[in-house]
Amino acid sequence: MRYCCRCVIPDTRPNIRLDTEGVCNACRTYESRGTIDWAARERSFRRVVERAKSHSIGYDCLIPVSGGKDSHWQVATCLEYGMRPLAVTWRPPGRTELGRRNLDNLIGLGVDHIDYTVSPRVERVFMRRALAARGSPAIPMHMALFNIPLKIAVRFRIPLVVWGENSAFEYGSVDEADEGFRLDSRWLARYGVMDGTTARDWVCEELPQGVMTPYVGPSDDELAAAGVLAMFLGYYFPWDPETSLKVAQKHGFRTREAGPKTGTYDYADIDDDFVSIHHYLKWYKFGITRAFDNLSLEIRAGRVTREQAIRLLRARGEERPVEDIQRFCAFIGIAQTRFFEIVEKFRNRDVWQMRDGKWTIPDFLIPDWNWT
Ligand SMILES: [Zn+2]
Incomplete structure:
Protein backbone atom coordinates (compact mmCIF):
# COMPACT_ATOMS: atom_id res chain seq x y z
CA MET A 1 0.00 0.00 0.00
CA ASN A 15 -8.64 3.44 -10.61
CA ILE A 16 -5.79 5.12 -8.66
CA ARG A 17 -2.25 4.75 -9.97
CA LEU A 18 0.94 6.40 -8.71
CA ASP A 19 3.54 7.58 -11.22
CA THR A 20 7.33 7.38 -10.89
CA GLU A 21 7.34 10.57 -8.79
CA GLY A 22 4.80 9.06 -6.40
CA VAL A 23 1.96 11.35 -7.54
CA CYS A 24 -1.49 9.86 -8.14
CA ASN A 25 -3.41 10.20 -11.41
CA ALA A 26 -6.16 12.20 -9.67
CA CYS A 27 -3.63 14.84 -8.59
CA ARG A 28 -2.14 14.87 -12.11
CA THR A 29 -5.57 15.32 -13.64
CA TYR A 30 -6.24 18.22 -11.29
CA GLU A 31 -2.90 19.73 -12.21
CA SER A 32 -3.72 19.52 -15.94
CA ARG A 33 -6.72 21.79 -15.40
CA GLY A 34 -4.35 24.73 -15.40
CA THR A 35 -3.55 24.05 -19.05
CA ILE A 36 -7.17 23.74 -20.19
CA ASP A 37 -8.64 26.58 -22.21
CA TRP A 38 -11.88 26.92 -20.24
CA ALA A 39 -13.21 29.68 -22.49
CA ALA A 40 -12.97 27.27 -25.43
CA ARG A 41 -14.68 24.58 -23.37
CA GLU A 42 -17.50 27.00 -22.61
CA ARG A 43 -17.93 27.65 -26.33
CA SER A 44 -18.08 23.88 -26.87
CA PHE A 45 -20.76 23.69 -24.23
CA ARG A 46 -22.82 26.23 -26.18
CA ARG A 47 -22.57 23.96 -29.24
CA VAL A 48 -23.73 20.97 -27.16
CA VAL A 49 -26.71 23.06 -26.02
CA GLU A 50 -27.52 24.05 -29.62
CA ARG A 51 -27.39 20.45 -30.80
CA ALA A 52 -29.70 19.38 -27.94
CA LYS A 53 -32.19 22.12 -28.73
CA SER A 54 -32.23 21.35 -32.44
CA HIS A 55 -32.84 17.63 -31.79
CA SER A 56 -35.38 18.21 -29.04
CA ILE A 57 -39.06 17.32 -29.40
CA GLY A 58 -39.94 18.63 -25.90
CA TYR A 59 -37.32 18.32 -23.22
CA ASP A 60 -33.87 19.48 -24.36
CA CYS A 61 -32.00 17.57 -21.69
CA LEU A 62 -32.45 15.12 -18.85
CA ILE A 63 -30.66 15.84 -15.57
CA PRO A 64 -30.24 12.96 -13.11
CA VAL A 65 -30.53 14.65 -9.71
CA SER A 66 -30.34 13.69 -6.05
CA GLY A 67 -31.17 17.17 -4.80
CA GLY A 68 -27.59 17.73 -3.63
CA LYS A 69 -25.31 20.66 -4.32
CA ASP A 70 -24.11 19.30 -7.69
CA SER A 71 -27.72 18.73 -8.79
CA HIS A 72 -28.46 22.38 -8.03
CA TRP A 73 -25.41 23.42 -10.02
CA GLN A 74 -26.43 21.21 -12.98
CA VAL A 75 -30.02 22.47 -13.03
CA ALA A 76 -29.07 26.13 -12.52
CA THR A 77 -26.53 25.93 -15.36
CA CYS A 78 -28.89 24.20 -17.81
CA LEU A 79 -31.61 26.77 -17.09
CA GLU A 80 -29.14 29.61 -17.45
CA TYR A 81 -28.24 28.38 -20.93
CA GLY A 82 -31.89 28.29 -21.90
CA MET A 83 -32.50 24.53 -21.93
CA ARG A 84 -35.77 22.91 -20.92
CA PRO A 85 -34.76 20.05 -18.61
CA LEU A 86 -36.53 17.03 -17.21
CA ALA A 87 -35.00 16.19 -13.82
CA VAL A 88 -35.07 12.53 -12.73
CA THR A 89 -34.34 11.08 -9.29
CA TRP A 90 -33.94 7.52 -8.14
CA ARG A 91 -35.52 7.83 -4.74
CA PRO A 92 -33.11 6.40 -2.13
CA PRO A 93 -34.89 4.19 0.42
CA GLY A 94 -32.98 6.02 3.16
CA ARG A 95 -33.88 9.54 2.00
CA THR A 96 -33.39 12.06 4.80
CA GLU A 97 -35.67 14.96 5.68
CA LEU A 98 -32.95 17.41 4.61
CA GLY A 99 -32.59 15.50 1.33
CA ARG A 100 -36.32 15.81 0.67
CA ARG A 101 -36.28 19.54 1.45
CA ASN A 102 -33.33 20.20 -0.83
CA LEU A 103 -34.96 18.19 -3.64
CA ASP A 104 -38.19 20.22 -3.30
CA ASN A 105 -36.09 23.37 -3.45
CA LEU A 106 -34.40 22.15 -6.62
CA ILE A 107 -37.74 21.37 -8.34
CA GLY A 108 -38.81 24.88 -7.35
CA LEU A 109 -36.06 26.31 -9.55
CA GLY A 110 -38.46 25.52 -12.38
CA VAL A 111 -38.10 21.98 -13.74
CA ASP A 112 -40.42 19.06 -14.37
CA HIS A 113 -39.37 16.14 -12.20
CA ILE A 114 -39.83 12.39 -11.87
CA ASP A 115 -39.19 10.81 -8.46
CA TYR A 116 -38.72 7.13 -9.35
CA THR A 117 -39.37 4.84 -6.40
CA VAL A 118 -38.38 1.19 -6.60
CA SER A 119 -40.46 -1.16 -4.45
CA PRO A 120 -38.81 -1.33 -1.01
CA ARG A 121 -39.46 -5.09 -1.05
CA VAL A 122 -37.24 -5.47 -4.07
CA GLU A 123 -34.62 -3.01 -2.92
CA ARG A 124 -34.33 -4.67 0.48
CA VAL A 125 -33.67 -8.10 -1.04
CA PHE A 126 -31.30 -6.75 -3.70
CA MET A 127 -29.26 -4.76 -1.15
CA ARG A 128 -29.04 -7.71 1.19
CA ARG A 129 -27.85 -10.01 -1.60
CA ALA A 130 -25.36 -7.43 -2.93
CA LEU A 131 -23.91 -7.02 0.55
CA ALA A 132 -23.63 -10.76 1.15
CA ALA A 133 -22.29 -11.73 -2.29
CA ARG A 134 -20.00 -8.78 -3.05
CA GLY A 135 -19.72 -6.69 0.10
CA SER A 136 -21.23 -3.91 -2.01
CA PRO A 137 -24.71 -2.92 -0.84
CA ALA A 138 -24.60 0.14 -3.14
CA ILE A 139 -24.73 -1.95 -6.34
CA PRO A 140 -28.53 -1.56 -6.56
CA MET A 141 -28.19 2.20 -5.99
CA HIS A 142 -25.65 2.66 -8.77
CA MET A 143 -27.56 0.37 -11.12
CA ALA A 144 -30.77 2.31 -10.54
CA LEU A 145 -29.32 5.78 -10.75
CA PHE A 146 -27.50 5.17 -14.03
CA ASN A 147 -30.13 3.09 -15.81
CA ILE A 148 -33.39 4.82 -14.83
CA PRO A 149 -32.42 8.21 -16.35
CA LEU A 150 -31.08 6.57 -19.53
CA LYS A 151 -34.25 4.57 -19.99
CA ILE A 152 -36.43 7.66 -19.47
CA ALA A 153 -34.27 9.64 -21.91
CA VAL A 154 -34.90 6.99 -24.58
CA ARG A 155 -38.65 6.86 -23.91
CA PHE A 156 -39.05 10.67 -23.99
CA ARG A 157 -36.58 11.05 -26.87
CA ILE A 158 -34.42 13.49 -24.89
CA PRO A 159 -31.21 14.15 -26.85
CA LEU A 160 -28.88 14.95 -23.95
CA VAL A 161 -28.24 13.60 -20.44
CA VAL A 162 -26.36 16.05 -18.21
CA TRP A 163 -24.24 14.51 -15.45
CA GLY A 164 -22.27 16.63 -12.99
CA GLU A 165 -18.82 15.79 -11.75
CA ASN A 166 -16.65 14.33 -14.48
CA SER A 167 -15.75 10.90 -13.12
CA ALA A 168 -14.31 9.74 -16.45
CA PHE A 169 -12.16 12.76 -17.20
CA GLU A 170 -9.89 11.19 -19.76
CA TYR A 171 -12.34 8.84 -21.36
CA GLY A 172 -14.76 10.97 -23.31
CA SER A 173 -14.83 10.17 -27.00
CA VAL A 174 -13.26 12.50 -29.57
CA ASP A 175 -16.53 14.23 -30.34
CA GLU A 176 -17.31 15.01 -26.70
CA ALA A 177 -16.37 18.67 -27.16
CA ASP A 178 -19.05 19.29 -29.76
CA GLU A 179 -21.73 16.76 -29.05
CA GLY A 180 -21.38 14.88 -25.81
CA PHE A 181 -20.45 11.22 -25.71
CA ARG A 182 -22.10 7.85 -25.68
CA LEU A 183 -22.62 6.63 -22.16
CA ASP A 184 -22.93 3.01 -23.25
CA SER A 185 -22.63 -0.42 -21.66
CA ARG A 186 -18.83 -0.26 -21.94
CA TRP A 187 -18.68 2.99 -19.96
CA LEU A 188 -21.11 1.64 -17.34
CA ALA A 189 -19.12 -1.55 -16.88
CA ARG A 190 -16.01 0.50 -16.20
CA TYR A 191 -17.27 3.42 -14.11
CA GLY A 192 -20.73 2.44 -12.97
CA VAL A 193 -19.59 1.01 -9.58
CA MET A 194 -21.64 -2.12 -10.20
CA ASP A 195 -18.81 -4.55 -9.62
CA GLY A 196 -18.88 -5.67 -13.23
CA THR A 197 -22.44 -6.95 -12.94
CA THR A 198 -25.69 -6.14 -14.70
CA ALA A 199 -29.26 -6.71 -13.54
CA ARG A 200 -29.31 -10.06 -15.32
CA ASP A 201 -26.58 -11.39 -13.01
CA TRP A 202 -28.82 -10.83 -9.96
CA VAL A 203 -31.95 -12.56 -11.24
CA CYS A 204 -32.85 -15.44 -8.90
CA GLU A 205 -35.86 -16.95 -7.22
CA GLU A 206 -36.07 -14.03 -4.79
CA LEU A 207 -35.53 -11.47 -7.57
CA PRO A 208 -37.33 -12.67 -10.70
CA GLN A 209 -36.59 -10.88 -13.95
CA GLY A 210 -39.77 -8.80 -13.90
CA VAL A 211 -39.02 -7.05 -10.61
CA MET A 212 -35.55 -6.10 -11.85
CA THR A 213 -36.98 -3.80 -14.55
CA PRO A 214 -35.79 -0.52 -12.90
CA TYR A 215 -32.20 -1.78 -12.99
CA VAL A 216 -32.17 -2.64 -16.67
CA GLY A 217 -31.00 0.15 -18.94
CA PRO A 218 -31.64 0.62 -22.64
CA SER A 219 -29.38 -1.35 -24.95
CA ASP A 220 -26.60 0.45 -26.83
CA ASP A 221 -28.70 0.08 -30.00
CA GLU A 222 -31.74 1.66 -28.36
CA LEU A 223 -29.61 4.59 -27.10
CA ALA A 224 -28.12 5.12 -30.54
CA ALA A 225 -31.49 4.84 -32.28
CA ALA A 226 -32.97 7.43 -29.93
CA GLY A 227 -29.97 9.73 -30.47
CA VAL A 228 -29.28 10.08 -26.73
CA LEU A 229 -25.86 11.49 -25.85
CA ALA A 230 -24.47 12.15 -22.40
CA MET A 231 -22.01 14.66 -20.99
CA PHE A 232 -20.38 15.74 -17.79
CA LEU A 233 -20.75 19.40 -16.91
CA GLY A 234 -17.37 19.04 -15.23
CA TYR A 235 -15.82 18.64 -18.68
CA TYR A 236 -16.94 22.11 -19.74
CA PHE A 237 -16.65 23.98 -16.43
CA PRO A 238 -14.01 23.39 -13.73
CA TRP A 239 -15.83 21.35 -11.09
CA ASP A 240 -15.01 21.97 -7.45
CA PRO A 241 -17.17 21.10 -4.44
CA GLU A 242 -16.86 24.59 -2.95
CA THR A 243 -17.84 26.38 -6.15
CA SER A 244 -20.82 24.14 -6.89
CA LEU A 245 -21.81 24.59 -3.22
CA LYS A 246 -21.81 28.39 -3.62
CA VAL A 247 -24.01 28.17 -6.72
CA ALA A 248 -26.33 25.75 -4.91
CA GLN A 249 -26.60 27.92 -1.80
CA LYS A 250 -27.40 30.95 -3.90
CA HIS A 251 -30.37 28.89 -5.13
CA GLY A 252 -31.60 27.84 -1.70
CA PHE A 253 -29.67 24.59 -1.07
CA ARG A 254 -29.13 23.89 2.64
CA THR A 255 -26.18 22.18 4.32
CA ARG A 256 -26.41 19.89 7.35
CA GLU A 257 -26.50 21.99 10.52
ZN1 LIG B 1 -2.74 12.46 -5.11
Whole structure:
Protein backbone atom coordinates (compact mmCIF):
# COMPACT_ATOMS: atom_id res chain seq x y z
CA MET A 1 0.00 0.00 0.00
CA ARG A 2 1.54 3.28 -1.15
CA TYR A 3 0.19 6.77 -0.69
CA CYS A 4 0.27 9.65 -3.12
CA CYS A 5 2.94 12.07 -1.91
CA ARG A 6 0.69 15.09 -2.54
CA CYS A 7 -2.77 14.03 -1.36
CA VAL A 8 -3.64 11.19 1.08
CA ILE A 9 -5.04 8.62 -1.38
CA PRO A 10 -3.43 5.17 -1.47
CA ASP A 11 -3.08 2.99 -4.56
CA THR A 12 -5.54 0.50 -3.06
CA ARG A 13 -8.40 2.74 -4.19
CA PRO A 14 -9.87 1.56 -7.52
CA ASN A 15 -8.64 3.44 -10.61
CA ILE A 16 -5.79 5.12 -8.66
CA ARG A 17 -2.25 4.75 -9.97
CA LEU A 18 0.94 6.40 -8.71
CA ASP A 19 3.54 7.58 -11.22
CA THR A 20 7.33 7.38 -10.89
CA GLU A 21 7.34 10.57 -8.79
CA GLY A 22 4.80 9.06 -6.40
CA VAL A 23 1.96 11.35 -7.54
CA CYS A 24 -1.49 9.86 -8.14
CA ASN A 25 -3.41 10.20 -11.41
CA ALA A 26 -6.16 12.20 -9.67
CA CYS A 27 -3.63 14.84 -8.59
CA ARG A 28 -2.14 14.87 -12.11
CA THR A 29 -5.57 15.32 -13.64
CA TYR A 30 -6.24 18.22 -11.29
CA GLU A 31 -2.90 19.73 -12.21
CA SER A 32 -3.72 19.52 -15.94
CA ARG A 33 -6.72 21.79 -15.40
CA GLY A 34 -4.35 24.73 -15.40
CA THR A 35 -3.55 24.05 -19.05
CA ILE A 36 -7.17 23.74 -20.19
CA ASP A 37 -8.64 26.58 -22.21
CA TRP A 38 -11.88 26.92 -20.24
CA ALA A 39 -13.21 29.68 -22.49
CA ALA A 40 -12.97 27.27 -25.43
CA ARG A 41 -14.68 24.58 -23.37
CA GLU A 42 -17.50 27.00 -22.61
CA ARG A 43 -17.93 27.65 -26.33
CA SER A 44 -18.08 23.88 -26.87
CA PHE A 45 -20.76 23.69 -24.23
CA ARG A 46 -22.82 26.23 -26.18
CA ARG A 47 -22.57 23.96 -29.24
CA VAL A 48 -23.73 20.97 -27.16
CA VAL A 49 -26.71 23.06 -26.02
CA GLU A 50 -27.52 24.05 -29.62
CA ARG A 51 -27.39 20.45 -30.80
CA ALA A 52 -29.70 19.38 -27.94
CA LYS A 53 -32.19 22.12 -28.73
CA SER A 54 -32.23 21.35 -32.44
CA HIS A 55 -32.84 17.63 -31.79
CA SER A 56 -35.38 18.21 -29.04
CA ILE A 57 -39.06 17.32 -29.40
CA GLY A 58 -39.94 18.63 -25.90
CA TYR A 59 -37.32 18.32 -23.22
CA ASP A 60 -33.87 19.48 -24.36
CA CYS A 61 -32.00 17.57 -21.69
CA LEU A 62 -32.45 15.12 -18.85
CA ILE A 63 -30.66 15.84 -15.57
CA PRO A 64 -30.24 12.96 -13.11
CA VAL A 65 -30.53 14.65 -9.71
CA SER A 66 -30.34 13.69 -6.05
CA GLY A 67 -31.17 17.17 -4.80
CA GLY A 68 -27.59 17.73 -3.63
CA LYS A 69 -25.31 20.66 -4.32
CA ASP A 70 -24.11 19.30 -7.69
CA SER A 71 -27.72 18.73 -8.79
CA HIS A 72 -28.46 22.38 -8.03
CA TRP A 73 -25.41 23.42 -10.02
CA GLN A 74 -26.43 21.21 -12.98
CA VAL A 75 -30.02 22.47 -13.03
CA ALA A 76 -29.07 26.13 -12.52
CA THR A 77 -26.53 25.93 -15.36
CA CYS A 78 -28.89 24.20 -17.81
CA LEU A 79 -31.61 26.77 -17.09
CA GLU A 80 -29.14 29.61 -17.45
CA TYR A 81 -28.24 28.38 -20.93
CA GLY A 82 -31.89 28.29 -21.90
CA MET A 83 -32.50 24.53 -21.93
CA ARG A 84 -35.77 22.91 -20.92
CA PRO A 85 -34.76 20.05 -18.61
CA LEU A 86 -36.53 17.03 -17.21
CA ALA A 87 -35.00 16.19 -13.82
CA VAL A 88 -35.07 12.53 -12.73
CA THR A 89 -34.34 11.08 -9.29
CA TRP A 90 -33.94 7.52 -8.14
CA ARG A 91 -35.52 7.83 -4.74
CA PRO A 92 -33.11 6.40 -2.13
CA PRO A 93 -34.89 4.19 0.42
CA GLY A 94 -32.98 6.02 3.16
CA ARG A 95 -33.88 9.54 2.00
CA THR A 96 -33.39 12.06 4.80
CA GLU A 97 -35.67 14.96 5.68
CA LEU A 98 -32.95 17.41 4.61
CA GLY A 99 -32.59 15.50 1.33
CA ARG A 100 -36.32 15.81 0.67
CA ARG A 101 -36.28 19.54 1.45
CA ASN A 102 -33.33 20.20 -0.83
CA LEU A 103 -34.96 18.19 -3.64
CA ASP A 104 -38.19 20.22 -3.30
CA ASN A 105 -36.09 23.37 -3.45
CA LEU A 106 -34.40 22.15 -6.62
CA ILE A 107 -37.74 21.37 -8.34
CA GLY A 108 -38.81 24.88 -7.35
CA LEU A 109 -36.06 26.31 -9.55
CA GLY A 110 -38.46 25.52 -12.38
CA VAL A 111 -38.10 21.98 -13.74
CA ASP A 112 -40.42 19.06 -14.37
CA HIS A 113 -39.37 16.14 -12.20
CA ILE A 114 -39.83 12.39 -11.87
CA ASP A 115 -39.19 10.81 -8.46
CA TYR A 116 -38.72 7.13 -9.35
CA THR A 117 -39.37 4.84 -6.40
CA VAL A 118 -38.38 1.19 -6.60
CA SER A 119 -40.46 -1.16 -4.45
CA PRO A 120 -38.81 -1.33 -1.01
CA ARG A 121 -39.46 -5.09 -1.05
CA VAL A 122 -37.24 -5.47 -4.07
CA GLU A 123 -34.62 -3.01 -2.92
CA ARG A 124 -34.33 -4.67 0.48
CA VAL A 125 -33.67 -8.10 -1.04
CA PHE A 126 -31.30 -6.75 -3.70
CA MET A 127 -29.26 -4.76 -1.15
CA ARG A 128 -29.04 -7.71 1.19
CA ARG A 129 -27.85 -10.01 -1.60
CA ALA A 130 -25.36 -7.43 -2.93
CA LEU A 131 -23.91 -7.02 0.55
CA ALA A 132 -23.63 -10.76 1.15
CA ALA A 133 -22.29 -11.73 -2.29
CA ARG A 134 -20.00 -8.78 -3.05
CA GLY A 135 -19.72 -6.69 0.10
CA SER A 136 -21.23 -3.91 -2.01
CA PRO A 137 -24.71 -2.92 -0.84
CA ALA A 138 -24.60 0.14 -3.14
CA ILE A 139 -24.73 -1.95 -6.34
CA PRO A 140 -28.53 -1.56 -6.56
CA MET A 141 -28.19 2.20 -5.99
CA HIS A 142 -25.65 2.66 -8.77
CA MET A 143 -27.56 0.37 -11.12
CA ALA A 144 -30.77 2.31 -10.54
CA LEU A 145 -29.32 5.78 -10.75
CA PHE A 146 -27.50 5.17 -14.03
CA ASN A 147 -30.13 3.09 -15.81
CA ILE A 148 -33.39 4.82 -14.83
CA PRO A 149 -32.42 8.21 -16.35
CA LEU A 150 -31.08 6.57 -19.53
CA LYS A 151 -34.25 4.57 -19.99
CA ILE A 152 -36.43 7.66 -19.47
CA ALA A 153 -34.27 9.64 -21.91
CA VAL A 154 -34.90 6.99 -24.58
CA ARG A 155 -38.65 6.86 -23.91
CA PHE A 156 -39.05 10.67 -23.99
CA ARG A 157 -36.58 11.05 -26.87
CA ILE A 158 -34.42 13.49 -24.89
CA PRO A 159 -31.21 14.15 -26.85
CA LEU A 160 -28.88 14.95 -23.95
CA VAL A 161 -28.24 13.60 -20.44
CA VAL A 162 -26.36 16.05 -18.21
CA TRP A 163 -24.24 14.51 -15.45
CA GLY A 164 -22.27 16.63 -12.99
CA GLU A 165 -18.82 15.79 -11.75
CA ASN A 166 -16.65 14.33 -14.48
CA SER A 167 -15.75 10.90 -13.12
CA ALA A 168 -14.31 9.74 -16.45
CA PHE A 169 -12.16 12.76 -17.20
CA GLU A 170 -9.89 11.19 -19.76
CA TYR A 171 -12.34 8.84 -21.36
CA GLY A 172 -14.76 10.97 -23.31
CA SER A 173 -14.83 10.17 -27.00
CA VAL A 174 -13.26 12.50 -29.57
CA ASP A 175 -16.53 14.23 -30.34
CA GLU A 176 -17.31 15.01 -26.70
CA ALA A 177 -16.37 18.67 -27.16
CA ASP A 178 -19.05 19.29 -29.76
CA GLU A 179 -21.73 16.76 -29.05
CA GLY A 180 -21.38 14.88 -25.81
CA PHE A 181 -20.45 11.22 -25.71
CA ARG A 182 -22.10 7.85 -25.68
CA LEU A 183 -22.62 6.63 -22.16
CA ASP A 184 -22.93 3.01 -23.25
CA SER A 185 -22.63 -0.42 -21.66
CA ARG A 186 -18.83 -0.26 -21.94
CA TRP A 187 -18.68 2.99 -19.96
CA LEU A 188 -21.11 1.64 -17.34
CA ALA A 189 -19.12 -1.55 -16.88
CA ARG A 190 -16.01 0.50 -16.20
CA TYR A 191 -17.27 3.42 -14.11
CA GLY A 192 -20.73 2.44 -12.97
CA VAL A 193 -19.59 1.01 -9.58
CA MET A 194 -21.64 -2.12 -10.20
CA ASP A 195 -18.81 -4.55 -9.62
CA GLY A 196 -18.88 -5.67 -13.23
CA THR A 197 -22.44 -6.95 -12.94
CA THR A 198 -25.69 -6.14 -14.70
CA ALA A 199 -29.26 -6.71 -13.54
CA ARG A 200 -29.31 -10.06 -15.32
CA ASP A 201 -26.58 -11.39 -13.01
CA TRP A 202 -28.82 -10.83 -9.96
CA VAL A 203 -31.95 -12.56 -11.24
CA CYS A 204 -32.85 -15.44 -8.90
CA GLU A 205 -35.86 -16.95 -7.22
CA GLU A 206 -36.07 -14.03 -4.79
CA LEU A 207 -35.53 -11.47 -7.57
CA PRO A 208 -37.33 -12.67 -10.70
CA GLN A 209 -36.59 -10.88 -13.95
CA GLY A 210 -39.77 -8.80 -13.90
CA VAL A 211 -39.02 -7.05 -10.61
CA MET A 212 -35.55 -6.10 -11.85
CA THR A 213 -36.98 -3.80 -14.55
CA PRO A 214 -35.79 -0.52 -12.90
CA TYR A 215 -32.20 -1.78 -12.99
CA VAL A 216 -32.17 -2.64 -16.67
CA GLY A 217 -31.00 0.15 -18.94
CA PRO A 218 -31.64 0.62 -22.64
CA SER A 219 -29.38 -1.35 -24.95
CA ASP A 220 -26.60 0.45 -26.83
CA ASP A 221 -28.70 0.08 -30.00
CA GLU A 222 -31.74 1.66 -28.36
CA LEU A 223 -29.61 4.59 -27.10
CA ALA A 224 -28.12 5.12 -30.54
CA ALA A 225 -31.49 4.84 -32.28
CA ALA A 226 -32.97 7.43 -29.93
CA GLY A 227 -29.97 9.73 -30.47
CA VAL A 228 -29.28 10.08 -26.73
CA LEU A 229 -25.86 11.49 -25.85
CA ALA A 230 -24.47 12.15 -22.40
CA MET A 231 -22.01 14.66 -20.99
CA PHE A 232 -20.38 15.74 -17.79
CA LEU A 233 -20.75 19.40 -16.91
CA GLY A 234 -17.37 19.04 -15.23
CA TYR A 235 -15.82 18.64 -18.68
CA TYR A 236 -16.94 22.11 -19.74
CA PHE A 237 -16.65 23.98 -16.43
CA PRO A 238 -14.01 23.39 -13.73
CA TRP A 239 -15.83 21.35 -11.09
CA ASP A 240 -15.01 21.97 -7.45
CA PRO A 241 -17.17 21.10 -4.44
CA GLU A 242 -16.86 24.59 -2.95
CA THR A 243 -17.84 26.38 -6.15
CA SER A 244 -20.82 24.14 -6.89
CA LEU A 245 -21.81 24.59 -3.22
CA LYS A 246 -21.81 28.39 -3.62
CA VAL A 247 -24.01 28.17 -6.72
CA ALA A 248 -26.33 25.75 -4.91
CA GLN A 249 -26.60 27.92 -1.80
CA LYS A 250 -27.40 30.95 -3.90
CA HIS A 251 -30.37 28.89 -5.13
CA GLY A 252 -31.60 27.84 -1.70
CA PHE A 253 -29.67 24.59 -1.07
CA ARG A 254 -29.13 23.89 2.64
CA THR A 255 -26.18 22.18 4.32
CA ARG A 256 -26.41 19.89 7.35
CA GLU A 257 -26.50 21.99 10.52
CA ALA A 258 -25.29 19.14 12.71
CA GLY A 259 -22.07 18.92 10.68
CA PRO A 260 -20.81 16.30 8.21
CA LYS A 261 -22.72 13.01 8.16
CA THR A 262 -19.69 11.13 6.91
CA GLY A 263 -16.33 12.52 5.73
CA THR A 264 -15.53 16.19 6.28
CA TYR A 265 -18.19 17.96 4.18
CA ASP A 266 -21.43 19.16 5.78
CA TYR A 267 -22.88 19.49 2.28
CA ALA A 268 -22.17 16.04 0.77
CA ASP A 269 -23.65 12.58 1.37
CA ILE A 270 -26.47 14.25 3.33
CA ASP A 271 -29.57 13.20 1.42
CA ASP A 272 -29.50 9.49 2.12
CA ASP A 273 -28.92 7.50 5.33
CA PHE A 274 -27.47 4.46 3.56
CA VAL A 275 -24.73 5.96 1.40
CA SER A 276 -22.52 6.16 4.50
CA ILE A 277 -22.49 2.33 4.58
CA HIS A 278 -21.02 2.29 1.07
CA HIS A 279 -18.29 4.71 2.18
CA TYR A 280 -17.63 2.88 5.45
CA LEU A 281 -16.90 -0.38 3.64
CA LYS A 282 -13.97 1.32 1.89
CA TRP A 283 -12.22 1.03 5.24
CA TYR A 284 -12.36 -2.75 4.97
CA LYS A 285 -11.65 -2.95 1.25
CA PHE A 286 -9.13 -0.17 0.61
CA GLY A 287 -8.07 1.03 4.07
CA ILE A 288 -9.53 4.53 3.66
CA THR A 289 -12.42 6.48 5.16
CA ARG A 290 -14.61 8.97 3.35
CA ALA A 291 -12.46 11.75 4.85
CA PHE A 292 -9.49 10.51 2.78
CA ASP A 293 -11.53 11.23 -0.37
CA ASN A 294 -12.79 14.63 0.83
CA LEU A 295 -9.45 15.85 2.17
CA SER A 296 -7.59 14.80 -0.97
CA LEU A 297 -9.87 17.10 -2.96
CA GLU A 298 -9.22 19.88 -0.46
CA ILE A 299 -5.44 19.39 -0.72
CA ARG A 300 -5.61 19.57 -4.53
CA ALA A 301 -7.69 22.75 -4.33
CA GLY A 302 -5.05 24.23 -2.01
CA ARG A 303 -7.43 24.75 0.91
CA VAL A 304 -5.77 22.23 3.24
CA THR A 305 -2.14 21.12 3.56
CA ARG A 306 -1.21 17.44 3.66
CA GLU A 307 -0.10 17.85 7.30
CA GLN A 308 -3.42 19.42 8.29
CA ALA A 309 -5.25 16.63 6.49
CA ILE A 310 -3.31 13.97 8.40
CA ARG A 311 -4.14 15.66 11.71
CA LEU A 312 -7.83 15.80 10.76
CA LEU A 313 -7.82 12.13 9.74
CA ARG A 314 -6.26 11.10 13.02
CA ALA A 315 -8.85 13.09 14.98
CA ARG A 316 -11.78 11.55 13.06
CA GLY A 317 -10.73 7.90 13.35
CA GLU A 318 -12.45 5.16 11.35
CA GLU A 319 -15.83 6.97 11.37
CA ARG A 320 -18.11 4.01 11.86
CA PRO A 321 -21.64 5.29 11.03
CA VAL A 322 -23.25 3.53 13.99
CA GLU A 323 -26.80 4.87 13.61
CA ASP A 324 -26.87 4.41 9.85
CA ILE A 325 -25.70 0.80 10.26
CA GLN A 326 -28.63 0.24 12.65
CA ARG A 327 -31.11 1.76 10.19
CA PHE A 328 -29.59 -0.13 7.27
CA CYS A 329 -29.75 -3.49 9.04
CA ALA A 330 -33.37 -2.82 10.04
CA PHE A 331 -34.19 -1.99 6.40
CA ILE A 332 -32.61 -5.07 4.83
CA GLY A 333 -33.75 -7.30 7.69
CA ILE A 334 -30.54 -8.65 9.21
CA ALA A 335 -29.06 -8.45 12.72
CA GLN A 336 -26.10 -6.13 13.23
CA THR A 337 -23.91 -9.05 14.28
CA ARG A 338 -24.65 -10.63 10.91
CA PHE A 339 -23.72 -7.34 9.18
CA PHE A 340 -20.29 -7.34 10.80
CA GLU A 341 -19.80 -11.05 10.06
CA ILE A 342 -20.42 -10.31 6.39
CA VAL A 343 -18.24 -7.22 6.11
CA GLU A 344 -15.41 -9.02 7.91
CA LYS A 345 -15.35 -11.51 5.02
CA PHE A 346 -14.57 -8.62 2.69
CA ARG A 347 -11.68 -7.25 4.73
CA ASN A 348 -8.85 -7.01 2.22
CA ARG A 349 -5.99 -9.23 3.41
CA ASP A 350 -3.59 -7.46 1.05
CA VAL A 351 -4.19 -4.31 3.11
CA TRP A 352 -4.90 -5.59 6.62
CA GLN A 353 -2.84 -7.71 9.00
CA MET A 354 -3.79 -9.20 12.36
CA ARG A 355 -1.28 -8.02 14.99
CA ASP A 356 -1.59 -8.67 18.74
CA GLY A 357 -5.24 -9.62 18.31
CA LYS A 358 -6.08 -6.42 16.43
CA TRP A 359 -6.56 -5.71 12.74
CA THR A 360 -3.96 -3.17 11.63
CA ILE A 361 -2.65 -1.74 8.37
CA PRO A 362 1.15 -2.03 8.15
CA ASP A 363 2.74 1.21 6.88
CA PHE A 364 -0.49 3.13 7.50
CA LEU A 365 -0.32 6.84 6.67
CA ILE A 366 -0.74 7.72 10.34
CA PRO A 367 1.77 5.76 12.47
CA ASP A 368 0.14 6.48 15.85
CA TRP A 369 -3.37 5.48 14.72
CA ASN A 370 -5.60 4.05 17.42
CA TRP A 371 -6.42 0.53 16.11
CA THR A 372 -9.62 -0.74 17.70
ZN1 LIG B 1 -2.74 12.46 -5.11
